[in-house]
Amino acid sequence: MRTRRRRVLAGLVTVVASTAVAGGVVAATQSTDEAALAPNRGAPSRDIEKRVDRLLRKMTLDEKLQQIQLLSDGQINDAEAQKPVGGVFSLVDPVLINKYQKIAVEKSRLGIPILFAYDTIHGYRTIFPIPLGTASSFDPGVAADDHRIGARESAAVGLKQIYSPMVDVSHEPRVSLVFCGAGEDLNLIAVFAAARV
Numbered sequence: 001m002r003t004r005r006r007r008v009l010a011g012l013v014t015v016v017a018s019t020a021v022a023g024g025v026v027a028a029t030q031s032t033d034e035a036a037l038a039p040n041r042g043a044p045s046r047d048i049e050k051r052v053d054r055l056l057r058k059m060t061l062d063e064k065l066q067q068i069q070l071l072s073d074g075q076i077n078d079a080e081a082q083k084p085v086g087g088v089f090s091l092v093d094p095v096l097i098n099k100y101q102k103i104a105v106e107k108s109r110l111g112i113p114i115l116f117a118y119d120t121i122h123g124y125r126t127i128f129p130i131p132l133g134t135a136s137s138f139d140p141g142v143a144a145d146d147h148r149i150g151a152r153e154s155a156a157v158g159l160k161q162i163y164s165p166m167v168d169v170s171h172e173p174r175v176s177l178v179f180c181g182a183g184e185d186l187n188l189i190a191v192f193a194a195a196r197v
Helices: 002-029 033-037 047-056 062-069 078-082 093-109 129-135 142-155 187-197
Strands: 068-072 085-087 115-117
Touching: 078 093, 078 187, 129 142, 129 187
Parallel strands: 068 085, 085 115
Antiparallel strands: none
16 A cells, blocks of 8 residues: 555656646746837838828828728729729739739829738738637747748738737627637737737
8 A cells, every 4th residue: 555655656746847847848948928029120210201201291182092092802903003092902913913013103193002911810821820829829939930921921922011910809709800819818919919010
């Protein structure tokens, strides 16, 4: 009976010790919240601000309104590109993106490029786990890696804007877009959003 107790006790000590060591290894390799939330850009250039102000003064009301329009891939055409429209969603053909961008820059009055956008929520060509699943890893590095790869793949076809990360607090499971966010924990949402950006 004593031998059995000693074996059980030795087994428990081994499990506790190995769990502590494994936990230390995992903790040492995970990103910290502070690192994920740290800014990585400097202040905007004053020259850029002046150029933007000059451009805004030149724009008519119609041109300003066109810049806040977002057309779908089925709505864009040469005439809309020449206005130019502000953005186009879901057009992923690089040949067409280049065509419409060339029209906007070379044939419109002010030469303002079009923003081509897409829902690169959990990858573009390479698909990663949904953001809710990624958040369950509790490792912001995972989110940063999948967004870095998604950004490169998106940019390669001419997409310059993505609709991610979603920072809504998801309390209602019947909402169809609940998978796009990191869940209900405000700190986790903030850390993962910063890592994705």
